[in-house]
Amino acid sequence: MSSDAAPAADEVRRQAARRRTFAIISHPDAGKTTLTEKFLLYGGALTAGAGSVKAKRDRRATASDWMELERRRGISVTSAVVQFGYRDRVLNLLDTPGHGDFSEDTYRVLAAVDAAVMVLDGAKGIEAQTRKLFEVCRNREIPIVTFINKWDRPARDPLELLDEIEDQLVLDPVPVTWPVGDGDRFSGVIDRRAGHFVRFGRTAGGAAAADEEIVAAARAEAEEGSTWGEAREAIELLDGAGAELDAKRFEAGELSPVFFGSALTNFGVRLLLDAIVDMAPAPAARGDADGDPRPLDSGFSASVFKVQSNMDPAHRDRMAFLRVCSGRFERGMTITCGRTGKTLATKYAHTVVGRDRSTAEDAWPGDVIGLVNAADLRVGDAVHAAGEPVRWTPVPAFAPSSFRLARCTDTSKAKQFRSGVRQLDSEGVVQVLRRPEGGESAPILAAVGPLQFDVAEHRLRHEFGAPVELAPAPWTTARRTDEASAAALRAMSGVTVAARDDGDLLALFESPYWLARLQSDHPDLTLHRLIGEG
Ligand code: G4P
Secondary structure, three states: OOOOHHHHHHHHHHHHHHEEEEEEEEOOOOOHHHHHHHHHHHOOOOOOOOOHHHHHHHHHOOOOHHHHHHHHHOOOOOOOEEEEEEOOEEEEEEOOOOOHHHHHHHHHHHOOOOEEEEEEEOOOEOOHHHHHHHHHHHHOOOOEEEEEEOOOOOOOOHHHHHHHHHHHHOOEEEEOEEEEOOHHHOOEEEEOOOOOEEEEEOOHHHOOOOEEEEEOHHHHHHHHOHHHHHHHHHHHHHHHOOOOOOHHHHHOOOEEEEEEOEOOOOEOHHHHHHHHHHHOOOOOOEEEOOOOEEOOOOOOEEEEEEEEEOOOOOOOOEEEEEEEEEOOEEOOOOEEEOOOOOEEOOOOEEEEEOOEEEEOOEEOOOOEEEEEOOOOOOOOOEEEOOOOOOOEOOOOOEOOOEEEEEEEOOHHHHHHHHHHHHHHHHHOOOEEEEOOOOOOOOOEEEEOOOHHHHHHHHHHHHOOOOOEEEEEOOOOEEEEEOHHHHHHHHOOOOEEEEEEOOOOEEEEEOOHHHHHHHHHHOOOOOOEOOEOOO
């Protein structure tokens, strides 16, 4: 090893330790966008009044044909990555689409983070999408910090909300802060660790960080009146029940520290950010396909967790998002894709803040870089700078529950259709399944939610010039099978076997009853559940 290798390794470890890479999971409308804005405000990345993320989102919605679909649907289907500094740390917040139909995309983003913030609406508690996203986090053992939002409005009994988290998610909620009052009477939180009261002051339009005053318990009792007494009573109950923080259980995803606040008025945002910095884990060595952890300070390597087309309508380009797993990325370095062995130039690497790009000069474990026009990269790929190729454990595909039979309606556009379908497959817009009899011209498109088909149809037509018909298909349930069982299944009625490009074989069933019957008649068939199946 050369004499300057050691300081470089130290620097990689030091930079990794400064990073926190996380996502926010929530039901639509719980306040994810607002909280993201406030994080940027506290990180100093948003100077003028908050609202830029949202404004950007609205602007973005009219920026291209592709975005037109978002606008018509009134939802956000693209993800963004924001990086901001807070205290002496670097925080990477990977945004996840809020819409239920896009949980496949969300799922991949969650494979690239080290922690998640679960935002609940204090008046609603756990909602359908919260539960689904939480399951994905549980599956990947991602530590979760809970933020109970909108406490400036009338909210449910906080003890009841904790019970709900415990019962419905089987997650141990441990309040770190406790609200004093709710709605108009929400004046601050008790910090259970310090025992003092943090009183919040409003700022006009929530455009600046909330004023915070630390008040000793005795004075708070005198000044806050009955709401203080109620909060203290609840805390005594929690203390009696032994609701204590345990770092190991948090990191294993079994226990969640809980914070109360209001993203709109900035109440509790600082305490939440402090918790992310102080409690959430820094990037750690990632396991490769053989299960061996690849040390953070080994040569540069990264994993592709998202591929997105047309982020910039002026260029009609394609961007691959990579999370750095080890080593230092330097712009201009040549990197190699482990799967294809092909090299890629990184002159045009970007960091991405919303849709605004800035050129990335270097990046460290936990950071996200965007590579423009890295046409051969697919979701799940590993890239590395030098030495032996790297392969990561594959991120399992999500269970599709909707299926369509795709067909190009203009035979002179068959080539465009085939390349369009391959492109959508590699981006993970839809899953593409092929049967021997259907081949490239009649693939099956599979999705978690039907909205993915609208995106696929729109893009095939407008981007690739291939008019398509997506006919309803009879299947509702898929199971992963193997070659031996596939041969047996092909001879049976009521089941179709199709292959994914990644080599997985899926058995498709028209009803769960038929699947259950086949399983009971032929217990030795391999029929594995897929991730995300209820
Ligand atoms: P999302 O990204 O999770 O879908 O939620 P988003 O932040 O867009 O928030 C949804 C609505 O809830 C917004 O209102 C937002 O202002 C409001 N909201 C978010 N956090 C709080 C909070 O702490 N307290 C209160 N009272 N409201 C909150 P909107 O009317 O839909 O949009 P806007 O016109 O206010 O932007």
